[in-house]
Amino acid sequence: MNTKRKIDFYFSFISLYTYIGYEAFQALVQKYDLEVTYKPIDLHAIFTAGGGLPVSKRPPQRQAYRFVEMQRWAIARNIPLVLKPKHHPSNPEIGHRMLLAAMSNGEDIRQFVGNALKILWVDDLNIEDPQVMVAAANRSDLDGHALLEQSKDPSIQLQIDRLTQEGVDRQVFGTPFFFYEDEPFWGQDRLDMLEELITTNRQPIPFAAL
Numbered sequence: 001m002n003t004k005r006k007i008d009f010y011f012s013f014i015s016l017y018t019y020i021g022y023e024a025f026q027a028l029v030q031k032y033d034l035e036v037t038y039k040p041i042d043l044h045a046i047f048t049a050g051g052g053l054p055v056s057k058r059p060p061q062r063q064a065y066r067f068v069e070m071q072r073w074a075i076a077r078n079i080p081l082v083l084k085p086k087h088h089p090s091n092p093e094i095g096h097r098m099l100l101a102a103m104s105n106g107e108d109i110r111q112f113v114g115n116a117l118k119i120l121w122v123d124d125l126n127i128e129d130p131q132v133m134v135a136a137a138n139r140s141d142l143d144g145h146a147l148l149e150q151s152k153d154p155s156i157q158l159q160i161d162r163l164t165q166e167g168v169d170r171q172v173f174g175t176p177f178f179f180y181e182d183e184p185f186w187g188q189d190r191l192d193m194l195e196e197l198i199t200t201n202r203q204p205i206p207f208a209a210l
Contacts, residue, residue, distance in 0.1 A: 013096065018188070087126040099116070104150075
């Protein structure tokens with residue numbers, strides 16, 4: 001009988017804060033032997049549904065503060081970070097489809113998610129280039145070429161659309177976004193609060209529309 005505690009993890013390969021918090025999240029997963037359901041979503045569709053704005057459309061003062069926060073979090077997490085990636089914003093759809101293909105095969109995709117998140121924020125490469133994604137999969141002990149071909153199946157794009165709509169229905173408005181016992185946690189800076197819920201017996205706080 002599977003008694004593992006379960007987390008739903010909504011994310012995008014272009015998400016800055018998903019990259020910043022990914023190693024810390026994986027450490028939490030290993031510490032408590034959590035079962036993670038990985039849910040790649042269309043972040044721009046999520047912004048549109050939730051009233052959020054892409055970085056380039058935010059007020060100048062918010063963009064400037066984001067730049068400060070990027071540097072602070074890179075120091076706090078002790079991770080490399082490209083502050084102004086050449087290929088941001090971009091469309092992560094190829095990588096998301098490859099990820100779903102690997103998941104459908106029952107493969108271990110944790111390393112691939114980490115490597116894919118580094119494409120923009122560490123490697124400063126183009127996430128829309130299929131060969132870049134193939135290389136990231138190969139580095140993750142997956143068959144990148146096979147996943148790229150498998151990812152062209154139209155049913156996989158439908159999965160992305162379904163997961164994105166699922167996120168909208170659950171009131172996801174940014175990434176990373178976690179659900180544990182149906183309590184929502186937005187942002188990698190809420191991992192301590194997520195751990196608190198995991199380790200206590202308190203009642204989860206529901207996420208209800210006002």
